[in-house]
Structure formats: structure tokens, C-alpha cells
Amino acid sequence: MSIRRIWGTARRILSQLRHDPRTIALMILAPVLLMTILKYVYQNQPMVFQRVAASLLGIFPMLVMFLITSVGTLRERTSGTLERLLILPITKLEFILGYAKAFGIAALIQATIVSSVALGPLGLKIAGSQIMLIFVAIFDALLGMAIGIFVSSFAKTEFQAVQFLPAVLFPQLLLSGLLVPRGSMPSILRIISDYLPLTYAVDATQKVVVGQGSVTRDFLILALFLFGLLAAGAFTLKRKTK
Amino acid sequence: MPEGVRISDLKIIRDGKTIIPDLTMYIDRGKIVGLLGPSGSGKTTIMRSIVGVQAIAAGSITVFGREAGSKVLRTRIGYFTQSASIYTDLTCLENLRYFARILGQSEISVHEVLELVDLTKNKKQLASSLSGGERARLALATALLGRPELLILDEPTVGLDPVLRRDLWNLFHKLADQGKTLLISSHVMDEADRCDSLFLLRDGRILAGGTPQELKDQANTDEMEAVFISLVEQL
Numbered sequence: 514m515s516i517r518r519i520w521g522t523a524r525r526i527l528s529q530l531r532h533d534p535r536t537i538a539l540m541i542l543a544p545v546l547l548m549t550i551l552k553y554v555y556q557n558q559p560m561v562f563q564r565v566a567a568s569l570l571g572i573f574p575m576l577v578m579f580l581i582t583s584v585g586t587l588r589e590r591t592s593g594t595l596e597r598l599l600i601l602p603i604t605k606l607e608f609i610l611g612y613a614k615a616f617g618i619a620a621l622i623q624a625t626i627v628s629s630v631a632l633g634p635l636g637l638k639i640a641g642s643q644i645m646l647i648f649v650a651i652f653d654a655l656l657g658m659a660i661g662i663f664v665s666s667f668a669k670t671e672f673q674a675v676q677f678l679p680a681v682l683f684p685q686l687l688l689s690g691l692l693v694p695r696g697s698m699p700s701i702l703r704i705i706s707d708y709l710p711l712t713y714a715v716d717a718t719q720k721v722v723v724g725q726g727s728v729t730r731d732f733l734i735l736a737l738f739l740f741g742l743l744a745a746g747a748f749t750l751k752r753k754t755k
Numbered sequence: 756m757p758e759g760v761r762i763s764d765l766k767i768i769r770d771g772k773t774i775i776p777d778l779t780m781y782i783d784r785g786k787i788v789g790l791l792g793p794s795g796s797g798k799t800t801i802m803r804s805i806v807g808v809q810a811i812a813a814g815s816i817t818v819f820g821r822e823a824g825s826k827v828l829r830t831r832i833g834y835f836t837q838s839a840s841i842y843t844d845l846t847c848l849e850n851l852r853y854f855a856r857i858l859g860q861s862e863i864s865v866h867e868v869l870e871l872v873d874l875t876k877n878k879k880q881l882a883s884s885l886s887g888g889e890r891a892r893l894a895l896a897t898a899l900l901g902r903p904e905l906l907i908l909d910e911p912t913v914g915l916d917p918v919l920r921r922d923l924w925n926l927f928h929k930l931a932d933q934g935k936t937l938l939i940s941s942h943v944m945d946e947a948d949r950c951d952s953l954f955l956l957r958d959g960r961i962l963a964g965g966t967p968q969e970l971k972d973q974a975n976t977d978e979m980e981a982v983f984i985s986l987v988e989q990l
Contacts, residue, residue, distance in 0.1 A: 521856030529844045532881065593840035597897075600806050601857045602829040752824065753810045755769055 522611025544573035571653030582661030620654030640724030666749035765814035792956030833898035
């Protein structure tokens with residue numbers, strides 16, 4: 514494992530992003546805008562805003578990171594640069610970790626800005642730690658990134674990659690306990706939701722919002738999913754093709 | 756002479772269709788070997804299998820005595836693909852710096868290859884704004900990084916202006932004089948004369964092999980195009 518090659522790959526991806534200021538602006542501004550709209554949609558029901566905003570704080574960056582990484586990785590697979598790279602002395606894991614590092618940094622910046630805006634000017638108040646809430650948002654964004662890298666291997670075109678958003682993320686959203694407490698779901702759905710990463714992200718958010726319960730277990734499970742998905746992403750890269 | 760590239764009884768099938776039925780060839784070290792044939796004759800497939808990215812159905816390929824695609828070869832082969840595999844949203848310099856980092860090469864080598872392909876004045880330009888020929892040269896520069904011993908160049912001179920084409924062939928000869936091995940594909944028969952030896956390909960089969968002069972003598976003609984036609988008509 515070479516830090517030079519991982520960091521080199523991450524720097525290259527960040528340089529590509531830097532040449533694309535519109536994407537950077539959309540990445541940061543879109544979630545901020547959504548939170549602001551949310552605030553004014555619930556102007557007459559501030560309690561609802563408090564409840565929903567905290568949960569969505571992590572969800573918006575996750576959706577954005579999912580889209581950016583799945584299309585970004587797919588582009589590398591289809592443009593021939595991936596094949597070009599894999600004949601050089603870089604391992605598949607180094608390549609994926611390079612991606613994770615670059616998009617991880619992007620996720621960190623994005624989640625931090627959105628959380629700060631929500632907790633500051635938009636007046637989101639939570640009973641638990643604000644820092645913890647930012648951590649959860651970063652975790653969500655990282656999760657979106659890892660899922661994005663993984664599913665890109667099942668997509669042949671950018672059209673398909675984008676369709677994975679409703680196919681892969683929306684069921685998780687429905688089952689995560691965000692809309693309906695998991696306890697009141699049919700048991701079969703509850704059991705399925707036990708195996709979905711988003712469940713633990715939403716669980717952690719809810720704990721931080723009410724300021725009760727430990728998020729350690731949620732974070733551990735999320736970390737496990739994160740590394741599992743990245744390893745699976747590396748596994749799907751093929752040096753040889755027909 | 757140490758071992759060059761050896762292909763024995765190679766068979767490649769793609770989507771149930773046999774692309775290469777049974778191919779055996781040997782490429783000497785320190786030589787410029789041309790792979791000539793019409794589009795669809797299997798040039799790219801052969802090159803991909805030497806680089807080690809092509810799944811093969813049967814046979815064996817060794818490069819410098821090592822199985823194609825093995826780890827030790829990864830710093831020793833430079834590969835130029837037809838669809839210039841570069842990052843179009845990066846500058847020339849950023850592209851080369853990245854590949855140099857992967858190969859463990861210094862900044863000096865980046866400027867060295869930029870000079871070789873005559874792109875120094877474009878180094879800060881985004882690859883997306885380069886012309887087709889400039890993009891091809893940038894991709895060639897990435898293949899030259901780290902001074903690989905074997906260069907696999909898939910139609911490197913397509914679409915280039917004649918002056919540049921001559922310059923690149925001079926560069927190829929200089930590299931061969933330094934002991935590098937070059938396998939260059941082309942569908943333009945007049946490039947054949949610039950190679951040390953040739954393989955003429957059609958439908959995944961070798962029609963003939965030898966030096967340009969030998970092939971012309973056999974067909975009793977002065978033009979490579981005519982050599983090819985006479986070989987096909989003999990079939």
C-alpha cells in the first residue's frame with residue numbers, strides 16, 4: 514500500500530473538481546438552499562422544522578455525494594483511463610482509497626458548511642451536541658460516497674448510474690425510520706431495515722437531536738458499512754476484460 | 756539477446772466470436788515492429804493481450820520471459836491506446852504529474868516527456884482544449900514516462916500532420932537505438948517502410964512477416980499496399 518499513489522490519486526481527482534467550479538458550487542449551495550427552503554416552508558410550524566431539518570441535514574449531502582461519486586467513477590471506467598491506470602503499478606484498493614480520500618474531503622467540507630448554516634442562521638436547535646450532529650452529517654456524506662463508488666460498477670452508462678439513486682437510496686430512506694418509526698413497521702420491513710446502513714445514520718441523528726443514548730454503536734456499524742462498500746468497490750474493478 | 760515478446764498459440768474469443776483463432780509471433784528486443792492490417796484485423800486485441808488487459812481463451816504470452824500482465828512488468832511497458840486515455844478535465848502538466856506519481860517518477864521526467872512530444876508550450880492547457888493530434892501526443896507522453904523498455908503504440912500517428920509524423924518516427928528510431936522495443940500498429944501501409952520488421956494481419960491471422968524489403972521482394976513489387984493485396988489474393 515502506497516500513500517504516494519493514494520494521495521496522488523486523490524490530488525488528481527481534487528484537481529479535476531477544481532477545474533469544474535460549477536460542480537463545486539452546486540455541491541455546496543444545493544443542500545444549503547434546500548435547508549433554507551425547508552426553514553420557510555415550515556415557518557408556521559417551527560417544531561416540525563426542528564424535527565425534520567436535523568434528519569435531512571445528513572440526507573442531502575448523502576444524495577449529492579452519491580451522484581457525484583457514482584458518475585465520477587463511472588466516467589473513469591468508461592473513458593479508458595481506468596484500464597490505462599490498472600496496467601501501471603497501482604493496486605485496485607489504492608485507486609478506490611484515492612477516490613474515497615478525495616470525495617471524503619469534499620464530503621467533509623460540504624457537510625460542515627450545511628450543518629453550520631442550519632445550526633447558525635437557520636436557527637436549528639438540538640438537545641444534544643452540535644459537533645456530534647456535524648459528525649453524523651459527515652458520516653452520511655461518506656456513506657453516500659461509498660455507495661456511489663460501489664453501484665457505479667453495476668452501471669454501464671451515466672443514465673443507469675443516476676437511476677440507482679431512486680433504486681438504491683430511496684428504499685433505504687423509506688425504511689430508515691425517518692418517515693415512520695421503525696417500531697411501527699411490519700416486522701419483515703423492520704428486519705430488512707436492520708441490514709441497511711441508512712437506518713443507523715438516521716438512528717444516530719435522532720439520538721443527537723434528543724440528546725439521549727450513545728451513538729457509538731451506530732458509528733461503528735456505519736464505519737463497517739463504509740469500509741465494506743469500499744472494499745467491494747475495489748473488488749469489482751477488473752484488470753482484464755473480454 | 757535477452758528474450759523479447761513471445762506469443763504462442765494465442766486464441767481470443769469475444770461474445771462467442773473468435774477474434775484471434777491461433778496466433779504465434781515473436782518480437783525481438785531493440786526493434787521497431789509494425790503490426791499492419793485493416794481495421795478489425797485484431798491489431799488492438801493483440802496489443803491489449805500483450806499489455807495484459809485482454810482475457811485470453813488459450814495460448815500464452817510472455818514479455819521479457821514473464822507472463823503478460825504480471826506485476827513486475829507494470830513499470831516496464833508503456834501503452835498508448837487509440838482513444839487517448841487522458842483526463843480531459845486536467846491540464847497536460849496535471850495529467851503527466853499524476854501518471855508520474857503512480858510510476859514513482861520525478862518532476863524532471865514529466866518535463867522530459869513533454870519536450871519529447873513537443874507539448875512544452877501547451878503544458879498549462881486543459882486537455883479538453885487540445886486538438887486531436889495534441890491529445891494523442893499527450894497520451895504518448897504518458898506512455899513514455901519512466902522510460903519503459905517496451906512500448907505498445909496503437910496507431911500513434913493517426914491524424915497527425917506529416918512533419919510531426921516524421922518527428923515521431925525519428926523519436927521511435929532513437930528509442931529503438933537505445934535498446935527499447937516498439938510494437939506499433941497502423942492501417943496506413945506507407946508507414947511500414949519505417950519499421951524494422953512487419954507482421955501483416957487480416958481477420959486475426961498473420962498473412963506474412965519479415966522486413967519490409969523481404970515482403971516486397973516476395974511479392975515482386977515496390978509498394979506495401981500491393982504486397983498486402985497480392986497476399987490476400989493468394990489465399
